Amino acid sequence: MRIGKLAKLMKERGFDGALVSPGSNFYYLTGIRIHEAGERPTILALNADGEFHLLVPSLYENVIGDVPVTFWRDGENPYAKLATIMHGLGISDGKILIENTMRADWLIEINRTVRMRPYPLSVVIRELRMRKDPEEIRLMEKAAKVVDEVFEEILGWDLVGMTERELALKIELAIRERSDGISFEPIVASGENGANPHHEPGERKLRKGDMVILDYGAKWKGYCSDITRTIALGEPDERLVKIYEIVWEAQERAFQAVREGVKAKDIDGTARRTIEEAGYGRYFTHRTGHGLGLDVHEEPYIGPEGEVALENGMTFTIEPGIYVPGLGGVRIEDDVVVEGRGRRLTKAERELIVL
Numbered sequence: 001m002r003i004g005k006l007a008k009l010m011k012e013r014g015f016d017g018a019l020v021s022p023g024s025n026f027y028y029l030t031g032i033r034i035h036e037a038g039e040r041p042t043i044l045a046l047n048a049d050g051e052f053h054l055l056v057p058s059l060y061e062n063v064i065g066d067v068p069v070t071f072w073r074d075g076e077n078p079y080a081k082l083a084t085i086m087h088g089l090g091i092s093d094g095k096i097l098i099e100n101t102m103r104a105d106w107l108i109e110i111n112r113t114v115r116m117r118p119y120p121l122s123v124v125i126r127e128l129r130m131r132k133d134p135e136e137i138r139l140m141e142k143a144a145k146v147v148d149e150v151f152e153e154i155l156g157w158d159l160v161g162m163t164e165r166e167l168a169l170k171i172e173l174a175i176r177e178r179s180d181g182i183s184f185e186p187i188v189a190s191g192e193n194g195a196n197p198h199h200e201p202g203e204r205k206l207r208k209g210d211m212v213i214l215d216y217g218a219k220w221k222g223y224c225s226d227i228t229r230t231i232a233l234g235e236p237d238e239r240l241v242k243i244y245e246i247v248w249e250a251q252e253r254a255f256q257a258v259r260e261g262v263k264a265k266d267i268d269g270t271a272r273r274t275i276e277e278a279g280y281g282r283y284f285t286h287r288t289g290h291g292l293g294l295d296v297h298e299e300p301y302i303g304p305e306g307e308v309a310l311e312n313g314m315t316f317t318i319e320p321g322i323y324v325p326g327l328g329g330v331r332i333e334d335d336v337v338v339e340g341r342g343r344r345l346t347k348a349e350r351e352l353i354v355l
């Protein structure tokens with residue numbers, strides 16, 4: 001059980017307890033999916049012996065299975081109930097790991113009720129979450145297959161004349177038809193909009209000669225995929241064709257550099273050097289990749305400061321890009337798992353496709 005694994009690590013590191021609010025860590029530890037807790041405090045409390053207790057709003061009474069739980073009704077004070085739970089677990093005045101994304105209003109109220117010393121949960125749980133087990137990798141393979149299939153489908157659409165927003169919506173629908181949902185809002189960046197790595201799809205119509213960056217992801221049983229392909233609608237500007245070749249080379253070299261024991265920053269360095277040597281260093285404005293799993297951005301981050309040494313089972317993206325203001329951009333992204341060397345989970349065509 002994952003709660004037991006976290007508790008063991010907590011004990012080794014001198015932490016007394018943890019408070020986890022709904023989100024990817026809550027799901028990782030309990031297998032219970034509570035989508036939107038909203039303003040109603042919902043908390044998993046555990047101690048370093050692996051004993052745990054849930055505090056849950058009564059509207060979830062029929063959803064929670066056979067676990068130690070206290071329900072609270074609208075109008076009751078949930079924080080008084082949490083204090084009782086924490087006393088029972090012996091963690092009301094210790095070093096407590098707190099879910100990084102816990103709402104500030106909950107945290108302030110908890111702090112008023114008990115005398116704990118809070119620390120971010122990520123400092124401990126990252127060590128468990130970073131290495132995926134075979135079942136997690138199987139789910140990620142499925143999420144990756146979905147985005148590959150969607151790419152094939154996109155290539156069959158009549159893209160010229162469609163707005164970025166229309167195309168993003170169609171991509172979202174195609175993902176939802178095949179999976180549990182999107183892992184983030186799809187990015188469609190056409191023409192000069194491609195110079196913004198996080199461009200929000202707008203009313204620009206796709207034209208002949210455009211390079212178009214497509215960046216989207218699917219979720220399968222909570223696990224994310226994330227792919228980027230850049231395609232051309234008719235013959236593009238030759239400067240962008242050259243940029244495509246450089247990005248392709250950077251992505252491939254970074255992928256080839258993946259192996260157990262290599263540091264994340266060295267993978268980033270490989271991609272970055274390739275782009276710098278081609279003279280485009282100042283147009284590569286982000287890290288080379290990020291860990292992928294229950295969250296679309298998680299550890300290990302593949303950036304210039306990535307001190308994590310890669311281990312088997314780690315999963316992350318490799319997504320170098322070049323973004324030239326006024327001209328456009330190119331990004332190529334795959335999801336990769338470390339198995340001695342790297343194995344690509346996303347397999348869609350990486351050569352430049354000119355439609």
Ligand SMILES: CSCC[C@H](N)C(=O)N1CCC[C@H]1C(=O)O
Nearest residue numbers: 184197198215226286287290296
């Ligand atoms: C979660 S939205 C962005 C998804 C995208 N694939 C992505 O992670 N990036 C696009 C530019 C760089 C990279 C990032 O680190 O944000």
